[in-house]
Amino acid sequence: MPPLAPEIELRTSPHFHSNRSVEMIMRNVVYALLPLCAFSVWNFGLSALALILVSVLSCLVTEHLFCWLSRRKSSLGDWSVTITGILLALTLPPGFPLWMVAVGGFVSVGLGKMAFGGLGFNVFNPALVGRAFLQACFPTAITAYSPALAKNRFTEFIPTTFTPPFLQPPPLADWIERVRVDAFSGATPLMQQKFDKVTADWQPLFFGTVSGSAGETPALLILLCGAYLAARNFMDWRIAFSMLASAFVSGAAFHFLNPAVYPHPWFVLLSGGLMLGAVFMATDMVASPVTPTGVWIYGALMGLITVVIRNLGGLPEGVMYAILLGNAVSPLIDNLTQPRVYGVHPRRRTA
Amino acid sequence: MTGAHLVQAPSPSENYETFFNGLWKQNPVFVQVLGMCPTLAVTNSVRNALAMGAATLFVLVCSNMLISLVRKRVPKQVRIATYILIIATFVTIVDYLIKALSIAVYKALGPFIALIVVNCMILGRAEAFASRNPPGKAILDGLGMGLGFSFALLCLGAVREVLGAGTFLGVPLFGPRFQPWVLFLLPPGGFLTLALWLLVFRAWQSRKERKQEQWRAAA
Numbered sequence A: 001m002p003p004l005a006p007e008i009e010l011r012t013s014p015h016f017h018s019n020r021s022v023e024m025i026m027r028n029v030v031y032a033l034l035p036l037c038a039f040s041v042w043n044f045g046l047s048a049l050a051l052i053l054v055s056v057l058s059c060l061v062t063e064h065l066f067c068w069l070s071r072r073k074s075s076l077g078d079w080s081v082t083i084t085g086i087l088l089a090l091t092l093p094p095g096f097p098l099w100m101v102a103v104g105g106f107v108s109v110g111l112g113k114m115a116f117g118g119l120g121f122n123v124f125n126p127a128l129v130g131r132a133f134l135q136a137c138f139p140t141a142i143t144a145y146s147p148a149l150a151k152n153r154f155t156e157f158i159p160t161t162f163t164p165p166f167l168q169p170p171p172l173a174d175w176i177e178r179v180r181v182d183a184f185s186g187a188t189p190l191m192q193q194k195f196d197k198v199t200a201d202w203q204p205l206f207f208g209t210v211s212g213s214a215g216e217t218p219a220l221l222i223l224l225c226g227a228y229l230a231a232r233n234f235m236d237w238r239i240a241f242s243m244l245a246s247a248f249v250s251g252a253a254f255h256f257l258n259p260a261v262y263p264h265p266w267f268v269l270l271s272g273g274l275m276l277g278a279v280f281m282a283t284d285m286v287a288s289p290v291t292p293t294g295v296w297i298y299g300a301l302m303g304l305i306t307v308v309i310r311n312l313g314g315l316p317e318g319v320m321y322a323i324l325l326g327n328a329v330s331p332l333i334d335n336l337t338q339p340r341v342y343g344v345h346p347r348r349r350t351a
Numbered sequence B: 001m002t003g004a005h006l007v008q009a010p011s012p013s014e015n016y017e018t019f020f021n022g023l024w025k026q027n028p029v030f031v032q033v034l035g036m037c038p039t040l041a042v043t044n045s046v047r048n049a050l051a052m053g054a055a056t057l058f059v060l061v062c063s064n065m066l067i068s069l070v071r072k073r074v075p076k077q078v079r080i081a082t083y084i085l086i087i088a089t090f091v092t093i094v095d096y097l098i099k100a101l102s103i104a105v106y107k108a109l110g111p112f113i114a115l116i117v118v119n120c121m122i123l124g125r126a127e128a129f130a131s132r133n134p135p136g137k138a139i140l141d142g143l144g145m146g147l148g149f150s151f152a153l154l155c156l157g158a159v160r161e162v163l164g165a166g167t168f169l170g171v172p173l174f175g176p177r178f179q180p181w182v183l184f185l186l187p188p189g190g191f192l193t194l195a196l197w198l199l200v201f202r203a204w205q206s207r208k209e210r211k212q213e214q215w216r217a218a219a
Helices: A022-044 A046-069 A080-090 A098-112 A126-137 A173-179 A189-196 A202-207 A219-231 A237-257 A265-270 A274-281 A292-312 A319-336 B003-007 B012-025 B036-041 B046-069 B076-101 B103-112 B114-118 B120-128 B135-165 B187-218
Strands: none
Touching (some): A022 A219, A022 A274, A046 A098, A080 A126, A098 A126, A126 A319, A237 A274, A237 A292, A274 A292, A274 A319, A292 A319, B012 B135, B036 B114, B046 B076, B046 B103, B046 B114, B046 B135, B076 B103, B076 B120, B120 B135, B135 B187
């Protein structure tokens, strides 16, 4: 008698399966980041390419090392560490010394991710942990920006790129004098606005042909890449939207209180790392809240903090700290905004 | 504690254990995580770390000895006050000593010399060890704990000075164009370095335990 084949398969929930895996989502985020990398290389030249490659490589090596040390299967295959590497590179100045980039990659993955137990356990966005570490360690190097669309950018590197390990990067002023195509003084649009009260036009900001961190300049391209992710539902568009909207509204409030000092809300939206941060970093799936009301509060909080730091703080840019603060309070937001469980008495919280 | 303990001289292996307990197995910083205030505050250079380690070592050995000597005469109800008084006396001596020896070190350590009084490691040793053991063992314990503490401060100070200033004991290691890692001279750098060393020690410890277990299982 042949063995009876089970006609009904008995299983516990979930019964509904989709073909989505961590690996597939992360790979798509990498695809969405590639156009930004390409633009960055076109805008800033060979140095940006070296920056991105070294950053990704150091993140991959660190992840592999930590997996080996803790005797786990290597988690390079889930692509999340590649995203961390690319994002870290995109938030650094294009001529950032490569040895510092490698340090940043190590700190991002080692301290920001693996020390907490790997993907899914990190409290903060790993790339921003690395960048915050670099900002605290090397405050001068991380504010040494180079001009966009410099002459010879495809034939020579920015002189600071190949600084020997542990040594200071050389001053950039002479090199900038030689390669610049316009009246670039070594300041990004944000710095010019804050310190010289010169507000840039919207077109270069929108299309990205300005100085700044390697991948933060092209607002239009970032929005398009984000739209791809949002359309395929790989990214929570509500977080990005509420962060940008909140920055716009609070920027407008500041502007109409004192137009001479505070920039126009469109400038707030298009300048600096706000777009990149809102679309690719605030939406980090691990470090952001999950409740329907929570994501709106989370985004709005980060947008507000960004504008407050930019307008009232000593730094020209506040997106990084805003997102890190948002990450820090996201478990709290989750706790406070638990939706009512269906069928449970409305007054009684189940948490 | 048995009566025989107080009459008999302790065996050499017991002395050895008392001494190395503080140095390694019960290291005040890396294992007991005590005395965090000076550990984080004054380890931004090797010189400060060594000075603080030496000052604490002196206070710990002297106070352990004296407390052990008077342990049978002090009523139980006022023992903590007595310990603090004894510790404070030696801290005052150390305070004047450092001021006399090097005014630069005195200024660098600032209020943290006086704060040795409230280093919970010292009071902890007084209560947990010196008040229950004869003076010889108490001195050995003080030496072990003090050296263990100094060793831990040195570990932190070395990392922070080499990365934060590019020097070791004031000697430049990387030449004049060194890029300082500013963070390591600031308080967050202290926390990060401490976490790093704790990680190293815990990893080492768990590895050793795993090996011992394997060995036991094989035997």
